[in-house]
Amino acid sequence: MVNYKDLGLVNTREMFKRAVAGGYAIPAFNFNTMEQMQAIVMAAVETKSPVIMQVSKGARNYANASILRYMAEGAVAYAKELGCEHPEIVLHLDHGDSFELCKDCIDMGFSSVMIDGSHLPYEENVALAKKVVDYAHQFDVTVEAELGVLAGVEDEVSAAESHYTKPEEVIDFSTRTGCDSLAISIGTSHGAHKFTPEQCTLVNGVLVPPPLAFDILHEIEKKLPGFPIVLHGSSSVPMDEVNTINKFGGHLEAAIGIPEEQLREASKSAVCKINIDSDSRLAMTAAIRKHFDEYPSHFDPRQYLKPARENMKKMYIHKIVEVLGSNDKL
Ligand code: 13P
Numbered sequence: 270m271v272n273y274k275d276l277g278l279v280n281t282r283e284m285f286k287r288a289v290a291g292g293y294a295i296p297a298f299n300f301n302t303m304e305q306m307q308a309i310v311m312a313a314v315e316t317k318s319p320v321i322m323q324v325s326k327g328a329r330n331y332a333n334a335s336i337l338r339y340m341a342e343g344a345v346a347y348a349k350e351l352g353c354e355h356p357e358i359v360l361h362l363d364h365g366d367s368f369e370l371c372k373d374c375i376d377m378g379f380s381s382v383m384i385d386g387s388h389l390p391y392e393e394n395v396a397l398a399k400k401v402v403d404y405a406h407q408f409d410v411t412v413e414a415e416l417g418v419l420a421g422v423e424d425e426v427s428a429a430e431s432h433y434t435k436p437e438e439v440i441d442f443s444t445r446t447g448c449d450s451l452a453i454s455i456g457t458s459h460g461a462h463k464f465t466p467e468q469c470t471l472v473n474g475v476l477v478p479p480p481l482a483f484d485i486l487h488e489i490e491k492k493l494p495g496f497p498i499v500l501h502g503s504s505s506v507p508m509d510e511v512n513t514i515n516k517f518g519g520h521l522e523a524a525i526g527i528p529e530e531q532l533r534e535a536s537k538s539a540v541c542k543i544n545i546d547s548d549s550r551l552a553m554t555a556a557i558r559k560h561f562d563e564y565p566s567h568f569d570p571r572q573y574l575k576p577a578r579e580n581m582k583k584m585y586i587h588k589i590v591e592v593l594g595s596n597d598k599l
Contacts, residue, residue, distance in 0.1 A: 270376050271338070271376070271377060271378040272378060272406075272408060273360060273378045273380035273410065274379065274380075274409075275378075276338075276341060276342040276344035276345060276360075276366045276378050277342065277346070277358075278341060278342075278345060278358055278359060278360050278378070278380040279319075279355075279357050279358065279359060279380060279490065280359065280380045280381055280409060280410060280411040281321065281359055281362075281380075281411045281449065281450065281497070281542070282411055282449060283414075284319045284357055284359070284449060284457075284502065284541075285449070285497035285541045285542070287598065288497075288541035288542075288595070288598075289495055289496075289497055289539050289541045290495075291514065291598065292509065292536070292537040292538075292542075292594070293536050293537070293593060293594035293595050293598065294500075294532075294535070294536035294540055294541050294542060294543045294593040294594070294595060295318075295319050295320070295541060295542050295543075295593070295595055296318065296320055296321065296543060296585070296588055296593055296595060297315075297321035297323050297363075297499075297542050297543060297544045297545065298320065298322060298323065298545055298546070298549060298585060299323050299324065299325060299328065299363060299544070299545070299546035299549065300322055300324065300328065300340075300439065300549075301310070301324070301327040301328040301331050301332050302332070302342065304553070304574050304577060304578040304581070305549060305553070305578075305581060306340050306343075306344055307345070307347070307578055308549075308578045308579075308581040308582040308585060308586055309322055309415065309581075310344050310347050310348050310351070310356075310358075311351065311582050312582050312585035312586045312589060313348065313353075313356070313358070313589070314348050314351040314352065314353045314356070314503045315586060315587075316586055316589045316590055316595075316596040316597070317353070317596060317597045317598070317599045318589045318593060318595040318596050318597075318598060318599065319357035319358075319359075319598060319599060320357070320358055320359070320595075321358075321359040321361050321381070321542060322341060322344060322358060322359065322360055322361070323360075323361040323362070323363040323544070324337055324360075324361075324362065324363060325362075325363045325364055326362075326364065326365070326366060326370060328363075330345055334373070334377060334588075335377075336403070338360075338377045338378050338379075339592055340430065341358070341360040341378065342378070344358055345358055346510070353452070353599070355599065356599075357599060358575050359380050359381050360378065360379045360380050360381070361379065361380070361382065361383065361413075362374040362379050362381070362382040362383055363383055363384055363424075363544070364385045364487050365382050365383050365384045365385060365401070366385060366453065368384070368397065368400050368401055368404070371375065371384055371401045371404070371405065371412075372401075372404055373576065375404065375405055375408055375410050377427075378591075379410065380410055380411070381410060381411045381413065381414040382405060382410060382411075382412055382413070383413055383414070383415070384397060384398050384401040384412060384413075385414075385415050385452075385453070386398055386414070386415070387415035387416060387417060387418050387419075387452075387454075388418060391438065391442075394414070394415075394416070395441075395442060395445050395446055398412070398414040398442075398446035398448055399446045399447065401414075401443060402414075402447040402448055402449075403447075406447070407479050411449040411450070412446075412447075412448050412449050412450075413448065413449065413450045413451070413452055413499055413542075414442070414446055414448040414451060414452070415451070415452035415453075415454075415499075415501075416434045416435070416438055416439060416442055416451060416452075416453060416454075417431075417432055417434030417435070417453055417454030418431055418432040418435055418453050418454055418561055419431055419457060419458050419459060419501055419502050420458040420459075420481055429457070431454055431458060432454060432486055433454050433455060433456070433482055434453040434454050434455065434485060434489065436488035437488050438452065439453075439489050439492050440492050440493065443493060443496060444483070448522070449497065450497035450498070450499050450500065450541070450542060451489075451493075451496065451497070451498055451502070452498075452499040452501055453485070453486070453498055453499070453500070454461060455481045455482040455483070455485050455486050455500075456479065456480070456481040456482050457500055457501060457502035457503050457527055458480065458502045459502045459503065459546075459547075460464070460500065460502075460547055460548045461506050461511075461521065461524040461526065461550075461551065462523060463478065463502065463504075463506070463525055463527065464476075464478040464479070464522055464525045465523065469525060469572055473492055475508075476525055477528065478525055478526075478527070478528065480531060481527070481531050481535065483534070483535075484542070486498070486535065486538060486539075488537070489539075490538060493539070496539060497542065498538070498539045498540045498541065498542075499540070499541075499542040499543075499544070500532075500535055500540050500542070500543050500544065500560075501544045502527070502544065503527055503529065503532055503543045503544055504526045504546065504547035504548040504551075505526040505527055505528065505529050505532070505544055505548060505592075506524050506525060506526025506527075506547060506548065506551065507519075507526075507548065507552075507584075510548075510551040510552055510554075510555040511524045511551065513555035513556075513557045513558065513559055514551065514554055514558055517555075517558035517559050517561070517562040518558060518562070519534060519554070519558055523526045524551075526547070526548070529591070532593070533592055533594075536593050536594055537594075543588075543592075543593055544556045545588060548584055548588070549581050549584065549585075552577075552580045552581045552583070552584040553577045553581055555580065556573075556576045556577040556579070556580035556581075557573045557574075557576075557577050559576075560572070560573040560576050560577075561573065
């Protein structure tokens with residue numbers, strides 16, 4: 270059993286309080302590899318931003334649970350080495366699907382976990398979330414739970430259809446579970462294909478997706494004043510990265526994300542955590558494809574992973590400074 274405080278990590282409680290009050294959102298970037306982790310830390314240090322490094326069950330299976338735990342500890346040491354005296358780094362489990370998985374992560378040094386019972390009948394979602402909260406709070410680990418279902422595919426989590434969060438459920442749910450933050454469904458979805466072209470409107474040659482359901486968000490805010498709200502599925506799927514991938518041999522059709530303007534607006538509300546994974550995957554893949562096209566003889570991974578890391582770092586900094594507004598908030 271290792272407590273996250275011994276690893277130099279923090280939970281989400283204080284940073285969410287400040288983010289809600291300050292009208293900005295904390296970036297929650299998914300990672301599976303060392304290069305992603307390095308890029309996240311470099312971006313957070315350079316912009317003086319708190320940051321949530323999150324891993325899904327699939328990432329733990331891919332990278333190995335022990336390695337990820339030491340990487341998170343390494344992230345804190347690396348941030349200090351880069352000149353950040355007091356980094357605020359959260360190690361968060363994304364989409365925990367069972368009490369056992371959440372407990373395992375808490376016992377291995379995670380400072381925050383998500384229990385995703387959103388696909389379950391309401392009462393079962395409440396009971397599961399409460400069980401995780403009761404365990405987590407003994408160790409001062411914060412818990413994110415979810416109401417409403419997001420469409421899309423993310424590792425082992427997938428749903429064909431989305432169901433918006435019902436504002437009439439949020440008070441009962443948050444009170445009975447004791448969760449520290451609530452992920453809601455207002456029109457975002459996982460992956461790089463969030464909308465079909467048919468769902469979008471063509472404006473100046475660009476496909477613009479339907480707006481997020483801000484009316485639902487505002488209703489939820491009214492019911493739970495100041496309560497931390499989380500948005501999953503918030504990649505913007507930048508067209509320049511998609512075009513680079515397609516130009517250099519990739520085949521990504523109809524990739525459409527959430528316009529950054531919408532996320533900027535959401536960040537000013539009680540939304541204080543915004544999850545981004547696909548944009549990092551796109552930035553990495555675009556840089557690697559471009560590199561291989563330019564240097565067909567390269568086969569040392571450092572040669573192509575270095576530009577990939579740079580491209581991800583650039584994207585993370587852009588999100589922090591231009592979209593979420595969490596820069597200079599340490
Ligand atoms: P994206 O697929 O939009 O990056 O969403 C990631 C996410 O919500 C992780 O939980």
